[in-house]
Structures are given as structure tokens and as C-alpha cells.
Amino acid sequence: MTFTEASAPLLSVQGLAVDFMTMDGVVHAVEGVDLEISAGETVAIVGESGSGKSTTAMAIIGLLASGGRVAAGSIRLDGREIAHASESEMRMVRGRSIGLVPQDPMSNLNPVAKIGTQVAETLLAHGLANRRDVDAKVVEALQAAGLPDPAQRAKQYPHEFSGGMRQRALIAIGLACKPRLLIADEPTSALDVTVQQTILDQLGQMTRELGTAVLLITHDLGLAAERAERVIVMHRGRVVEQGPARQILENPQHPYTQALVAAAPSVAVARLQPDAFIAKERQEEASADAPTRPDHIVEMANLTKVYPVRGRGEDFVAVKDVSLAIPRGETVAIVGESGSGKTTTARMLLKLIEPTSGTITYEGTDIARMDRAQTREFRQKVQPIFQDPYASLNPMFTIERLIAEPLDFYKRGSTTERRARVRQLLDDVALPQSMLRRYPSELSGGQRQRVAIARALALSPELIVCDEPVSALDVLVQDQILRLLGDLQREYGLSYLFISHDLAVVRLISDYVCVMKDGALVEAASSEEIFTNPRDPYTRRLLASIPGNELGIAS
Missing domain, CATH: 3.40.50.300 (P-loop containing nucleotide triphosphate hydrolases)
Structure with a gap:
């Protein structure tokens, strides 16, 4: 079929595969992903850590981590193939055609550069401002992102901002060049619900006014249900289900999606334990x-x-x-x-x-x-x-050693008794005994939290x-x-x-x-x-x- 701008989606990803070279060999992080986003549409990718959702987003914008590469498939933006574009070509795409709002504002903002300077860098790099008018355009971008007193805020550093204000600054940077597609990677996961709502309302208003499509990466099913027209569910590097947001979340078909929906906490559901007394x-x-x-x-x-x-x-x-x-x-x-x-x-x-x-x-x-x-x-x-x-x-x-540390400090029992206690604690938190010789970096987030609970017990x-x-x-x-x-x-x-x-x-x-x-x-x-x-x-x-x-x- 011949590409025409009227009929084709803004973004089309077909058969995407992403590999990472590690010391243990090749890791297939993403396999056979298909997705489309139309102009002005909001699509959410949901899934747990390691599902491949952020890797898919970073492949689209050409920012894969070290060792990562697009091994197969096509990424077309406005009909143009960018899956294997050069770094210089991708620099022209980033910011101007595809914007990015990353997850952690503190680690993604330069701590020694003023907020205004960081917004200005994006505008100047894409020729959307010159040295004479850049300050005014920075203020305009910060104001559009909902920052109060933007002229004063432009002169401040990231550490002088609250979490919500830092996220607004990242939104200002991501949308400064008025891109056609914005990738928002867990943009509010670290924020309180009221701040989250304010930020997402601001983001929604800005993207609607600009006609910008949004690819929202999240593990929050409620957020996906509320903010996206369509939802794509990923598990272990593959798309397992996709469709209209409400349909996916009210009538999930795939067992993994059903498990996600069932596990999502809800204010409509009473306490987990029926025998609370x-x-x-x-x-x-x-x-x-x-x-x-x-x-x-x-x-x-x-x-x-x-x-x-x-x-x-x-x-x-x-x-x-x-x-x-x-x-x-x-x-x-x-x-x-x-x-x-x-x-x-x-x-x-x-x-x-x-x-x-x-x-x-x-x-x-x-x-x-x-x-x-x-x-x-x-x-x-x-x-x-x-x-x-x-x-x-x-x-x-x-x-x-981590679990035994409080036992050692308070001299609880003999060495043999302490070792037995540690093994019992691993059983209590449903971790295998094989974990004993591992280090925190070798465990998932949930496993590490189980270790923290075992140590507390x-x-x-x-x-x-x-x-x-x-x-x-x-x-x-x-x-x-x-x-x-x-x-x-x-x-x-x-x-x-x-x-x-x-x-x-x-x-x-x-x-x-x-x-x-x-x-x-x-x-x-x-x-x-x-x-x-x-x-x-x-x-x-x-x-x-x-x-x-x-x-x-x-x-």
C-alpha cells in the first residue's frame, strides 16, 4: 500500500525486536512488537518492570542504553523509516518531532544548570530561538507547563524545585519544540495523587492545544484507563493484548492482563484480609x-x-x-x-x-x-x-549477612541458631534458600523488599x-x-x-x-x-x- 499522510498513522512500529549484549550473552528484551499511534491520540503501554515497555519507547526515540540495538523490525514516523537512522539524523528527530518526558526529574535535569538554561538548550539546538529571543521563549515554555512566576523560576536550579515543579520543567523541555509525538515514560510515578492529577491535566491540555500524540509508559492501570484512548499490554518483551482502554481494563482477555487488573489496588475493594479481627x-x-x-x-x-x-x-x-x-x-x-x-x-x-x-x-x-x-x-x-x-x-x-545483621548486633543466639533463624526468615517471606549468597543488585525490586521485611522480622x-x-x-x-x-x-x-x-x-x-x-x-x-x-x-x-x-x- 502506498503511503499517504491522510491514511497512515503518525507512528507505526512493526515487528520490533531489541537485543542487548551482556557478559552472559544476548538478551532479547523486546520481540515482535507492533503498535500504531495516530496524530493527536494518546496510547498507553502498561506492564511490570522488565516487560519491555520503556525499552520499546527508547528504541522509538533512539536512546537505547549501552549495548542495546534494534535487531529487527520497522519504526516509521510520518512514513519515514527511523529504526536504523544515524545519530545525527536522530538528533534532528528528537525534540522537534519526538519529545520525551522521562521518569525521574532529579536525575534527568542537570543539577548545576539553571532550569531556563536547560529549556534554552533545546530551543537553540533546533533553531527555534536565537540568543536575542530565547529568554522570552523559555518563559513562554515554562508558563505553558504551568510553572508560577516562570521568569523567576527560569533563574533557579533543580534542587530549588519541588518534585511536581521539576516534572513541569521536564514537560516544558519535552514540548518546547512542539513535537508531533511525546513519549511520557512514567511521568508521575514518584508524585502524590493530587500533584499527579495536576501534572497530567497540564500535560493533557498542552498536547491537545498542540495536537501532539502521546505514548504513555506506565505500570499504573488506573492512569492508563483515565488518560489513554488505547492500551497496549506488554509482558516479557511481547505485546500480549491491545485495544480500547476501557475494553482492555473492563474485559481483559489475556491471562496476564487479567492478573494485572486483579492485582491493582482499588478504593472500591475492602481490606485484603477478610478475617481482619x-x-x-x-x-x-x-x-x-x-x-x-x-x-x-x-x-x-x-x-x-x-x-x-x-x-x-x-x-x-x-x-x-x-x-x-x-x-x-x-x-x-x-x-x-x-x-x-x-x-x-x-x-x-x-x-x-x-x-x-x-x-x-x-x-x-x-x-x-x-x-x-x-x-x-x-x-x-x-x-x-x-x-x-x-x-x-x-x-x-x-x-x-543483611538479614543476620540485627541478630549479630544484638547477639541473639549462637552462630548456628542465627543461621537457622535467617533460613526461617527466608521461608517466612517466600524466598528460596539459594538467595543467601546473592547480593541486592542480583535481586528484583520485589525480592529486595522481601529481604528488607525479613530483616525487620x-x-x-x-x-x-x-x-x-x-x-x-x-x-x-x-x-x-x-x-x-x-x-x-x-x-x-x-x-x-x-x-x-x-x-x-x-x-x-x-x-x-x-x-x-x-x-x-x-x-x-x-x-x-x-x-x-x-x-x-x-x-x-x-x-x-x-x-x-x-x-x-x-x-
Whole structure:
């Protein structure tokens, strides 16, 4: 068929295969991918890490990582073959014909160059501005991306921007040359739901005004349902299903798509465990042995944390007069946007920072008044699980040494007993014994988080503080970790303080929910009440911001 601009799609990918040369040989990362995008259309590619979705996008724009190559297939943009275009040819395509909004704004913005300079580089490189008018066009681009006071913002550095502002700067760069196609690779995965909604609304408005087509790369099914006309599902380098977004997500045909949809957390679905009161029953059974133990393992009263700010008349109040309790054997979640004070509250509970005022009692004892022996006991009974399992695990230690580290530090048992305990912990988190000699870099994200959970369990704690423990994980792995946490809670009677900005996840894991905003507690109630009858306008706004909420799919 003869190509005509009227009948052909803007982008046509046929039989795409991408290989990577590694020390272990050739890795077939993408095999036989077909996709099309029409002018002005938004298409989403969904799938877990390693599915090939980002590799497909990078092949289209000619930015494959070292060792990668297009091994077969065709990539046609406006009818022009670009699969094997030279680097100089691709430099003319990038920015002007195909724009890119990458995932991590902090690592994709030059930390030592001003924001305006980085936008200007794109305009100057494609001849869309000269030295006389570039400043005005930079301001215009930043303003179009929704940045307030763009002239002033252009003079600032990335570290002076919030996460949402940095993402807007990347959108400004990606759309500065008014490309016909924009590749948005997980553009909001690190952002809170309200910021995410604002960014995506801005991106949608800009692309509609420019007539730009969008290829959205995401593992968020709710986001795909809400923002794309069509969805392409990838698994292990292949397209397993594609079609209209609503049809794919409401009536998935392929088993992998069905698994993705089933695993996606939803605010319409109640808590993961139907037997949520097993821990209560265990508590009642144990009450004869410990009749004086309080019902609440932790109580916080009028907790406040103030940070002095140099050169300013006012101090920064991170947490304001927060009072809450954690019932024994249950899960209390604290939700809110970045800067709401939820992580600061958790750090005070962990005795990593001291409160300015107020009290935290653990098992009826004020943790601020604990002596050295009591503090040592407290640190064994209260353990953290952090957001990034790779950053919280020493990359130089084997998995065995990582899990054994707290046992060694507190001299729990003999060497033989510690080794047996480590093996038991691997079984508890459903990891094979073959993992013992491996290093964190050899594990997937979900496996690393299981190791972090095993290490937190090593000392048989009573309370675990989970600070965004699944926010960096794909939906299937996230589902596995949430179920694991529920199973461990039922088996060991654990109490959890669960910190998250993802309300759909919180719905699945929590018995009680505390909503924080600007350091203050604005609403606290049972999970059922928060999600079915939210009282505070801020809580309602958080719930309304969840992508795909109206479909019952929200991740």
C-alpha cells in the first residue's frame, strides 16, 4: 500500500525486536512488537518492570542504553523509516518531532544548570530561538507547563524545585519544540495523587492545544484507563493484548492482563484480609498471660515538631499537635501528600528525631524518658521498612549477612541458631534458600523488599513502621508484598504503622486511617468510614484524585 499522510498513522512500529549484549550473552528484551499511534491520540503501554515497555519507547526515540540495538523490525514516523537512522539524523528527530518526558526529574535535569538554561538548550539546538529571543521563549515554555512566576523560576536550579515543579520543567523541555509525538515514560510515578492529577491535566491540555500524540509508559492501570484512548499490554518483551482502554481494563482477555487488573489496588475493594479481627482474637487469648498490657501498643499525644529556619522570621512546623493511637495487632495508616508530616511523625516514633513537644508512649512508657537499656529493648521491638529497598540494603553484603545483621548486633543466639533463624526468615517471606549468597543488585525490586521485611522480622518485633514500602513496586509485586504483610500480621500478631500517599493501597492494608495535611491531622477514623464517608474536604479531594477511581481500578 502506498503511503499517504491522510491514511497512515503518525507512528507505526512493526515487528520490533531489541537485543542487548551482556557478559552472559544476548538478551532479547523486546520481540515482535507492533503498535500504531495516530496524530493527536494518546496510547498507553502498561506492564511490570522488565516487560519491555520503556525499552520499546527508547528504541522509538533512539536512546537505547549501552549495548542495546534494534535487531529487527520497522519504526516509521510520518512514513519515514527511523529504526536504523544515524545519530545525527536522530538528533534532528528528537525534540522537534519526538519529545520525551522521562521518569525521574532529579536525575534527568542537570543539577548545576539553571532550569531556563536547560529549556534554552533545546530551543537553540533546533533553531527555534536565537540568543536575542530565547529568554522570552523559555518563559513562554515554562508558563505553558504551568510553572508560577516562570521568569523567576527560569533563574533557579533543580534542587530549588519541588518534585511536581521539576516534572513541569521536564514537560516544558519535552514540548518546547512542539513535537508531533511525546513519549511520557512514567511521568508521575514518584508524585502524590493530587500533584499527579495536576501534572497530567497540564500535560493533557498542552498536547491537545498542540495536537501532539502521546505514548504513555506506565505500570499504573488506573492512569492508563483515565488518560489513554488505547492500551497496549506488554509482558516479557511481547505485546500480549491491545485495544480500547476501557475494553482492555473492563474485559481483559489475556491471562496476564487479567492478573494485572486483579492485582491493582482499588478504593472500591475492602481490606485484603477478610478475617481482619484475627489479631484481636489472639490479643484476647493472650490477655490472661499479660493482663496489664494496654490495648494500644503506641499512643501519641499532642505531638509537635518544629524546625528553625535560618534567615527567616518564622520556624517551620513539620508536625502540629498530632494525637493518635495504634491498636495492638492492627494496622494504622497515615496518608497525605509530600510535606504533610507523615514521615516526620514516623521518624519521631522510631526515635530517629526528637519531638519539640508532646509525648509518644510505647507499651505505656514514654519513649523520651527511656533509659539506655529500655531504648535498646525498644529498638528491637520497633522495626522499620523503608521505601527504597535497594538504598536501605548495603550493596556490599550478601542477603544472608543483611538479614543476620540485627541478630549479630544484638547477639541473639549462637552462630548456628542465627543461621537457622535467617533460613526461617527466608521461608517466612517466600524466598528460596539459594538467595543467601546473592547480593541486592542480583535481586528484583520485589525480592529486595522481601529481604528488607525479613530483616525487620529478625528480632521478632511487635510493631513495624512501614514508610511507603510498596510505592516503588509494580502492581503485581505490590500485591504480593501487601498480601505478605497481611499474612505475617496474622501469623505473628504484628502491629503496623503504614505511611503512604497511595489511598488505594491504604484501603487494602489498613484498619484505621489518619489523614494529614500541612503537618496537622485533619481526619482519623476506621478505614471503612474514611473510604465510604470521608468528612474532610481534603480527604475527599485525595480520593477524587486517584486515577481510574471511577472504574474501580486505582493504583
